[in-house]
Amino acid sequence: TGSLEDPSLAIPRLAIPRPACAPPTFIVGIGASAGGLESLENLFRNLPADTGMAFVVLQHLSPDFKSMMYELLGRDTNMAIHRVEEGMQVVANSVYLLPPKKEMIIVEGRLHLSDKDPQKGLALPIDRFLESLARESGKRSIAIILSGSGSDGSRGVAEVAREGGYVIIESLETAKFDGMPSSALASGVVDEVLAPEEIGHSLVRLATEPEITRQQRVAIDAQRHDALRGMDAIYHLFRTAHDIDFSVYKDTTVLRRVHRRLAMIGVD
Numbered sequence: 001t002g003s004l005e006d007p008s009l010a011i012p013r014l015a016i017p018r019p020a021c022a023p024p025t026f027i028v029g030i031g032a033s034a035g036g037l038e039s040l041e042n043l044f045r046n047l048p049a050d051t052g053m054a055f056v057v058l059q060h061l062s063p064d065f066k067s068m069m070y071e072l073l074g075r076d077t078n079m080a081i082h083r084v085e086e087g088m089q090v091v092a093n094s095v096y097l098l099p100p101k102k103e104m105i106i107v108e109g110r111l112h113l114s115d116k117d118p119q120k121g122l123a124l125p126i127d128r129f130l131e132s133l134a135r136e137s138g139k140r141s142i143a144i145i146l147s148g149s150g151s152d153g154s155r156g157v158a159e160v161a162r163e164g165g166y167v168i169i170e171s172l173e174t175a176k177f178d179g180m181p182s183s184a185l186a187s188g189v190v191d192e193v194l195a196p197e198e199i200g201h202s203l204v205r206l207a208t209e210p211e212i213t214r215q216q217r218v219a220i221d222a223q224r225h226d227a228l229r230g231m232d233a234i235y236h237l238f239r240t241a242h243d244i245d246f247s248v249y250k251d252t253t254v255l256r257r258v259h260r261r262l263a264m265i266g267v268d
Contacts (some may be wrong), residue, residue: 013044021091023109024054026140027209028203029133031126031156033060033148035176037069039196041076047200049078051207053142054090056111056133058126060148061100069097086113098125105132126180130156135178139164142206144199146170148180152186161189166206168192168199172243185243193243234258 036059058154061067073095074081081095082088082105088111090096098104102113112240116123126145130153133141143160146155147170157167167190169181174195184190192202231251238246246254260268 006058021089022052022093024092024094025052025207026142027090027106027133027137028055028142028144029055029126029130029160030055030144031059031130031148031151031153031180032057032146032198033177033180034151035147036060037072038147039164039170039175040069041072042196043144043199044073044076044079045145047077048204050093051203052092052165053203053207054092054094054096055079056090056096056098056104056106056129058098058104058129060125060151060152061098067097067100073097084111086114087111098129100188102156106136107132108136124152124155127156131159132161134163134165137163137165140210141165142168142203144168144170145180145184146196147175147177149177150179151183153180154183157184158187158189161187161191166191168194168202170199171195193240195206231255231258 030043040057040059051250055067057073059067059069061108070081070083077095079093079095081097083099084096084102088096090106090109090111096111099113101116103116103123104114105112105128116125130141130143133143134156141160141163142165143153143157145157145168157169158160161167167184169184169190171193172181172185175181181193185193189200231254234254235246238244
């Protein structure tokens, strides 16, 4: 009988079969800055762990303080959470966190890091990643912009939409800082405006309908809007164009303002 220390009896590590990591159905780039950690927690707390998507979180981080995002998000999701390392492959049902002092792009399913260049002035890591995501995944890309100041992400969401991807922003009412969501909304390509806890439901819907293109979704939304009449249609326009819910106002107040504007432009 051989000893357990006998190398001839050892099982070669590479001979152990391991399941292949599944590629994601969609890659979701999530941009956040000031006030965004709470929004991220609310998003992941209300998101199933088995959507088949991969989530790349890009939050503006101070280089002088240790980020606790890894530990905090670990309380809100059962998905695997990774601090990104150079060349890391993106797989389904996983979360990837941008390290401090770094920028990141995605190429051929792998994440590539670079140091922030202090000579370039204002860094826009969300824009840079979303632009690479649009080129990489096209209609299988989703951009989400959460609470944050500034305009980072507005250029990136335009690229995602141009390539057929889907764009969601946090509601201006729930965002602690609405600069980033407002700038993204002004791009004119936003598909949905939602509170963070509502975004998971929308992502599940997208995951179950992966073959529906952005153009088809826009047509479906247009049909829904065409079915609205009277004040319901006007309230819908307010909501989609300006993220304001006028349905909570007194009908008489809104009607009076609408009739005044009808009279001003001479239509009935």
